[in-house]
Amino acid sequence: MTQHVGELTPPVRLMLTPGPSSIDPRVYRAMATPLVGHMDPWFKGCMDETQILLRQIFQTENRITMPLSASGSGGIEAAVLNTLEEGDEAIVAVNGVFSERMYEIATRASSNVIKVEAPYGKPVDVEDVRRAGKGKKIKIIGFAHGETSTGVITGIDSYRKVADELGALLIVDTVASLAAVPIDVDKQRVDICFSGSQKAISAPPGMSPITVSPAAEEIFRKRKTKVQSWYFDLTTAMNYWGKDRLYHHTPPISLIFALREAMRLVVEEGLEARWERHRVNQLALIAGLEAMGLDLLVKNPADRLPTVTAVMIPGGVDDAKVRNQLLDEFNIEIAGGFGPVKGKIWRVGLMGYCSQKPFVLLFLSALEKCLLDQGFRMANGAGAAAAIRSYSQVETAAAVSR
Numbered sequence: 001m002t003q004h005v006g007e008l009t010p011p012v013r014l015m016l017t018p019g020p021s022s023i024d025p026r027v028y029r030a031m032a033t034p035l036v037g038h039m040d041p042w043f044k045g046c047m048d049e050t051q052i053l054l055r056q057i058f059q060t061e062n063r064i065t066m067p068l069s070a071s072g073s074g075g076i077e078a079a080v081l082n083t084l085e086e087g088d089e090a091i092v093a094v095n096g097v098f099s100e101r102m103y104e105i106a107t108r109a110s111s112n113v114i115k116v117e118a119p120y121g122k123p124v125d126v127e128d129v130r131r132a133g134k135g136k137k138i139k140i141i142g143f144a145h146g147e148t149s150t151g152v153i154t155g156i157d158s159y160r161k162v163a164d165e166l167g168a169l170l171i172v173d174t175v176a177s178l179a180a181v182p183i184d185v186d187k188q189r190v191d192i193c194f195s196g197s198q199k200a201i202s203a204p205p206g207m208s209p210i211t212v213s214p215a216a217e218e219i220f221r222k223r224k225t226k227v228q229s230w231y232f233d234l235t236t237a238m239n240y241w242g243k244d245r246l247y248h249h250t251p252p253i254s255l256i257f258a259l260r261e262a263m264r265l266v267v268e269e270g271l272e273a274r275w276e277r278h279r280v281n282q283l284a285l286i287a288g289l290e291a292m293g294l295d296l297l298v299k300n301p302a303d304r305l306p307t308v309t310a311v312m313i314p315g316g317v318d319d320a321k322v323r324n325q326l327l328d329e330f331n332i333e334i335a336g337g338f339g340p341v342k343g344k345i346w347r348v349g350l351m352g353y354c355s356q357k358p359f360v361l362l363f364l365s366a367l368e369k370c371l372l373d374q375g376f377r378m379a380n381g382a383g384a385a386a387a388i389r390s391y392s393q394v395e396t397a398a399a400v401s402r
């Protein structure tokens with residue numbers, strides 16, 4: 001018996017998740033570009049362009065700037081494994097699942113890693129990091145700029161200051177924030193900054209843009225031992241992405257085409273316009289959620305990550321039922337919580353392509369229907385109405401200031 005496997009016919013979803021986000025049709029078209037070889041002279045020009053765009057988005061002139069052939073977690077591995085050797089002292093600020101992952105990876109490289117924690121929903125207090133590093137020879141300080149598991153943003157500048165005091169390199173995970181939230185790698189002197197293709201850049205998953213400062217490169221040169229990972233050894237990977245263009249591994253060429261197009265869209269829009277778009281759409285989303293009588297996990301507005309909003313699931317409402325109904329009835333995917341907040345929060349992503357007015361209004365209306373079906377009451381259309389008012393106010397204020 002041969003079993004028939006049919007053509008792929010996936011549902012058309014709106015992915016309002018913390019990644020992957022839905023992507024622009026231009027990016028799909030770029031992904032279907034006929035393949036060329038990774039050593040083809042034409043492709044080398046395409047690599048140059050990819051790096052030009054990456055440097056514009058990271059706002060850096062760093063030589064080591066490339067997309068790793070890996071998801072965002074590969075960026076964490078590369079950043080940590082290239083800097084740390086056994087015995088090195090390091091600090092990782094942990095306030096959620098992804099910063100915990102950086103800590104976990106760091107402990108595999110050295111047995112001297114200090115974890116400085118904050119409760120879910122808050123950034124790690126930089127004073128705690130300063131105290132933890134006092135009198136120690138700290139080589140790296142790492143944290144997640146946007147902690148996607150809780151929707152918290154952590155400011156970079158105060159961490160840079162402490163890293164300077166301790167003589168440490170600063171490693172910042174911007175998987176959930178690059179191209180949505182202000183980040184200036186050179187001005188803010190981030191030593192290693194990495195991201196993911198599938199979040200606010202809105203390309204398909206599978207690439208992790210990374211950039212490395214000259215100071216961090218110097219640390220790579222001074223290593224006494226080899227980087228544990230051959231694949232993520234940035235020095236040898238740069239033989240391919242650097243001027244020599246020597247074979248290292250075969251990169252996902254089609255994904256590079258897609259990433260290049262997604263980054264062209266970022267640059268066409270302009271970073272500042274993009275940051276503003278993410279800010280305004282989240283404000284409208286939050287206005288809507290609060291008008292519906294829902295609470296947010298992150299209480300302090302200044303700590304809210306513009307790309308991911310964590311909403312407390314109200315009592316008596318079934319987490320999975322709501323998410324399934326959103327999917328089945330409206331083709332909208334949102335995410336639940338994990339770790340200590342599993343079953344307690346929903347995470348709504350407005351990242352890159354998904355951070356759009358029509359999607360915010362659609363989502364609020366769809367959520368109202370799902371909640372109503374479970375007996376959760378609110379004034380009719382409260383969410384969408386509040387979001388509309390929020391947009392209107394922001395636009396009026398902008399018009400006045402012009």
Ligand SMILES: *Cc1c(COP(=O)(O)O)cnc(C)c1O
Pocket residue numbers: 018019071072073074098144146147148173174175176196205
């Ligand atoms: C999504 C995410 C990651 C992990 O990325 P993957 O692509 O799933 O490997 C790491 N850090 C942060 C902050 C993220 O949001």
